[in-house]
Amino acid sequence: MIKAGWRGGTPIPPIPERCTSPRNPMKGWWIEMNIFTRQIAFIMILLAVPLGAWTFVFKPRNADIAAAQADIDIKLAQLEDLHAIEAINADLEQTLAELDSALEDLRARIPDAAAIENVLRRIAEMATENELVVRSFKRERAVPGAHYTEMPLATVIEGRFAGIHQFLHDLESMPRITRILNMSIEKPIRKSRSDMNLPRDHVKAQMTISIYADPSKEADV
Incomplete structure (x- = not known):
């Protein structure tokens, strides 16, 4: 604390100094707690950013990608089935043509x-x-x-x-x-x-x- 004095015949009251004395430990603890709290909040924010990005951005997008892949797999399976059906139809047409040819040959061998x-x-x-x-x-x-x-x-x-x-x-x-x-x-x-x-x-x-x-x-x- 600054001691009192006189200025122009008027007494100057003493000015109290900031309390840095170890006699006030609560104030230092509170300051340290505020710093620790800010650090914890900062870490939580750092953790919350990727977690939020995963929850609200990547997870829905992955679900959309999985659904699109499943739809593509279904379409590919249907396309393979279609190719198989086309092959069967081609074989069936060939078989029918062979049967028609055999029938014509049979009719030629049957006289009127x-x-x-x-x-x-x-x-x-x-x-x-x-x-x-x-x-x-x-x-x-x-x-x-x-x-x-x-x-x-x-x-x-x-x-x-x-x-x-x-x-x-x-x-x-x-x-x-x-x-x-x-x-x-x-x-x-x-x-x-x-x-x-x-x-x-x-x-x-x-x-x-x-x-x-x-x-x-x-x-x-």
Whole structure:
């Protein structure tokens, strides 16, 4: 404290000095607390800035990115499925084209009713070429189908076994579709002396030869 004095005959009151004495510790503690509080507040602000940025900026953006990625994955999966479907459709179209071609080939091998006579004539010629004797050549009742008519032909032929085998092979190689039903092969009964002169491999074959015809042209016969 500044001591009192006189100025121009007027007494000067003493001026108190700032209290820096250790006799007032509360004031220093309060100052230190204010500094510590400010430091803590500053640290909390530093921590709050990235946390707030994560909470309000990056986290929503990451959620948007994840949602966009999930949508992209779904679209890619759908695109792969679409490519697979397109490949299946391409294979299906190729398969249908092959089936159409096979059907056309099948129709070409099925004669119309007017051409049946030519098929029968060719079968008789094949029997003659293989030195066979046609004992019976009888048409049976036609069997209608959805896309074709089956015309059975009851046939009885005789000759050497090798000739009958070749006849069946030639019949299978015909361009027209035929099939053989109820075939049986047996040695004929030797009734006369001439029959005794037949070769030992002389046999008789009975069968039904089915010929397929186009029903749409059958009425033209």
